[in-house]
Amino acid sequence: METPTFEPSLKGKFSTELAITSFAIGTVLLVIQKLAPYNFAILFIGFFYVLFAILVNGIMLISLAYHFIILPKYRDYIAIKILILLANIPITILYILIVFNINLLNL
Template sequence: MSQLTQTGEFSTRLAFLSFAFGTFLLLLVSISPDVAALYMVGFFYVLFCLFANGVVLVQLLYEFITMPSLRSYLAIKILILLANIPIVLLYLFLLVNHFFI
């Protein structure tokens, strides 16, 4: 049970940190004159987040399948982790509309 708690806490922390750092990068891009360098940082950040969040999502899905008694807890953790997807799409939409139009 302690590993499950650690996985659940880690997934929530990872989702929050991904959101916070992504928001910070978006704010930097909107106020910085050197946008090209920040685009590169943002690109590699997105790749890193895809990998890290993907690994944690696979772990949560494995636990969701193998531990039926804890599915409601794990479903909430999975949804928290997946909540970053529409946020990233919104940020991408904002960047494209702000800088390329």
């Protein structure tokens, strides 16, 4: 049986770039929404961006998890890339709370 090939620098670089790009686009959409709070087109775009980002980042997460399982030699490296990718989840939740002006301190 042939050993799967994996170039850690390529897969890891792309997943980190994806995480940073997702964060940057989300931040830009948040800033635009805050500058034009009554523009529902921004909310619409933002909503579909979140759905798209979940799909794309989810596919990358599945790919990294697969490589994490089959390539024990690179587990430390892949685990860090998974954590970088997952760091966008709490940021997205915070941005959603900000957009909908939900104050958790007043619950």
